[in-house]
Amino acid sequence: MSSVSKRYYSSARLLFGSLLLILLLFILLSLLFYHRLHQAQQIVSDVAERAVPAVLEASQVHDKVKELNLQSELLRNAVSQAARARASQQIRQIIVQISSLDHQQYVQHQYQQQRLQLIADEARSLDMLIAERLVLQQQSRRWLDTLSQLQQQSLQLNASQPWLLHYSGLLRDITALYSIDRLYNLRQSRTELNKALASNKEILKQLRSTEQPAADVLYQQLLDALFAERGILALLDAELTNIARATGKANFLRSLVTDYASETELNAYQSAASLMKLSQQSSDSLARQNQLSAALALTAILLLLLIMFHTQKRVIKRLKLLNMKVLAGSDFVEDDLLFSSNDEIAEIARSFTQYRDTVRAQQTALERQSLTDGLTGIANRRHFDTHLQSTVAMAKRIKQPLAIILLDVDHFKAYNDSYGHLAGDDTLKAIANTMATTLQRQVDLVARYGGEEFACILPNTSPEQALIMAE
Numbered sequence: 001m002s003s004v005s006k007r008y009y010s011s012a013r014l015l016f017g018s019l020l021l022i023l024l025l026f027i028l029l030s031l032l033f034y035h036r037l038h039q040a041q042q043i044v045s046d047v048a049e050r051a052v053p054a055v056l057e058a059s060q061v062h063d064k065v066k067e068l069n070l071q072s073e074l075l076r077n078a079v080s081q082a083a084r085a086r087a088s089q090q091i092r093q094i095i096v097q098i099s100s101l102d103h104q105q106y107v108q109h110q111y112q113q114q115r116l117q118l119i120a121d122e123a124r125s126l127d128m129l130i131a132e133r134l135v136l137q138q139q140s141r142r143w144l145d146t147l148s149q150l151q152q153q154s155l156q157l158n159a160s161q162p163w164l165l166h167y168s169g170l171l172r173d174i175t176a177l178y179s180i181d182r183l184y185n186l187r188q189s190r191t192e193l194n195k196a197l198a199s200n201k202e203i204l205k206q207l208r209s210t211e212q213p214a215a216d217v218l219y220q221q222l223l224d225a226l227f228a229e230r231g232i233l234a235l236l237d238a239e240l241t242n243i244a245r246a247t248g249k250a251n252f253l254r255s256l257v258t259d260y261a262s263e264t265e266l267n268a269y270q271s272a273a274s275l276m277k278l279s280q281q282s283s284d285s286l287a288r289q290n291q292l293s294a295a296l297a298l299t300a301i302l303l304l305l306l307i308m309f310h311t312q313k314r315v316i317k318r319l320k321l322l323n324m325k326v327l328a329g330s331d332f333v334e335d336d337l338l339f340s341s342n343d344e345i346a347e348i349a350r351s352f353t354q355y356r357d358t359v360r361a362q363q364t365a366l367e368r369q370s371l372t373d374g375l376t377g378i379a380n381r382r383h384f385d386t387h388l389q390s391t392v393a394m395a396k397r398i399k400q401p402l403a404i405i406l407l408d409v410d411h412f413k414a415y416n417d418s419y420g421h422l423a424g425d426d427t428l429k430a431i432a433n434t435m436a437t438t439l440q441r442q443v444d445l446v447a448r449y450g451g452e453e454f455a456c457i458l459p460n461t462s463p464e465q466a467l468i469m470a471e
Contacts, residue, residue: 018307025300032293061098065261068094069254072123076250078130088127095120115260122253129246133239140178140235146225147171150218157214163203167215170196170222174232183240190233197223319345326352373448375425376432384447384455391445391457402459403466407435409452428452439469 068091075087099116154167173193180186226232371383379387388404395402409431416424431454435446439456449455458466 014310018303018310022300022303022307025296025303029293029296029300032289032296036289036293061264062261064094064098065257068119068257072126072250072253072257075123075126075130076246078134081131081134084127084130084134088123088130091123091127092120095123112260112263115256115263119253119256119260122249122256126246126249126253129242129249133242133246136235136239136242139230140232140239143225143232143235144175144178146221147175150221150225154218157218163215166196166199166203167218167222174222174226177232177236180236181240181243183237183244186233186236186240193226315345373432376429376448378432378436379445379447381447381450384445384449384457387445387447388457391459395459400460401462402457403461403463403469405456405458405466405470406449407431407454407456407470409454412452 071087071090071094075084075091078084078087095116151168151171154164154171157164170193173189173196177186177189177193180189224231228234371379371386373380391402394400409427412424412427415427428448432446432448435454435456439446439458441458443459445457447455447457456469458469461469
């Protein structure tokens with residue numbers, strides 16, 4: 001082929017650059033369309049999911065707040081564990097229902113979520129206080145049975161009338177402690193009760209010696225009921241302290257819930273106002289994007305048409321021609337359509353030419369190697385068998401004699417063992433050279449049949465001539 005003087009340019013780069021430009025345009029268009037759709041979707045979503053629902057759900061939150069306050073009061077005033085558990089469960093359910101509105105804007109703020117979590121924590125604390133109060137009440141009420149038993153035992157004791165009246169009065173005063181609802185009054189009553197207990201000691205001294213041991217036992221049991229670590233006074237003191245703490249906790253919980261409701265209503269109003277402003281801004285932006293999108297789409301379509309025309313004329317048509325010539329095994333010429341442009345397709349055509357020449361040369365060399373013995377340089381067993389079949393067929397067809405000479409080197413193994421393999425190889429080469437030199441006709445074939453065995457194919461040779469040749 002003649003040398004190429006045309007300036008080289010890359011069709012692949014040109015095509016890739018054009019496609020990349022179109023891709024960038026379409027990406028830009030896609031981004032614009034996505035942005036437009038996103039804005040439109042945002043407006044519709046805000047109207048459908050924030051503006052109108054925000055007002056409605058703010059009202060729902062307000063109703064839940066009222067219900068939450070009611071359940072908080074029921075929890076604070078619970079008189080049994082069942083009532084406490086029921087009110088506590090209702091509070092948890094209401095908080096979960098309020099939290100389920102988390103997807104709306106007015107409860108999306110982290111501050112609001114923290115406030116809701118604080119309400120839940122305070123509700124749990126109040127529930128624990130009420131549970132503790134009920135346990136204290138249950139324990140303190142058990143002492144009433146003890147006081148009743150002491151009353152019965154004192155009546156059965158045949159003691160003097162003054163001691164019996166005084167002891168019954170002590171029991172009555174102790175029972176009255178259960179009606180006290182202020183810690184200050186309880187502690188004041190405790191002081192008065194201590195004075196009455198001191199008076200009871202003096203009355204005990206006036207009893208007969210037979211009455212005094214039993215009266216002492218009753219008096220000591222009364223002291224144990226009052227002043228034990230978990231006695232009446234300790235339990236009532238803890239109960240009133242618990243009630244005060246629960247009242248403060250309930251008031252604080254009510255204020256938290258009320259503040260939360262006010263903040264949700266304010267956030268709903270702010271959300272609606274910001275939505276109106278965003279809608280106006282989005283409308284102006286969409287109008288500008290429509291103009292830009294139309295210009296970009298027209299540019300991309302024109303560029304795509306140019307690329308399709310160039311690809312059909314300069315790429316697809318030449319590739320079809322190249323494929324046809326490759327399949328047909330035709331030669332490429334420099335003035336062909338394949339070389340009209342000095343690009344990758346022209347380079348491929350030249351490469352196919354070089355590849356074809358190389359393959360042909362390699363095939364010739366491989367065929368020669370496959371039919372030649374590597375040591376002696378004469379034909380090998382494969383070549384001999386193939387040539388024998390064709391020669392026999394030819395001799396039968398033209399009715400000519402055919403002679404075959406088989407030669408076996410005697411004592412070659414002993415020679416090889418004595419003088420070495422290299423000497424044996426040299427001997428085989430010399431024998432092959434002698435046979436090839438002796439048989440000089442082009443139609444004759446000398447081959448190494450195997451090991452130290454050689455064979456000759458002599459077309460158009462009679463047995464007598466073959467014998468002479470063999471000798």
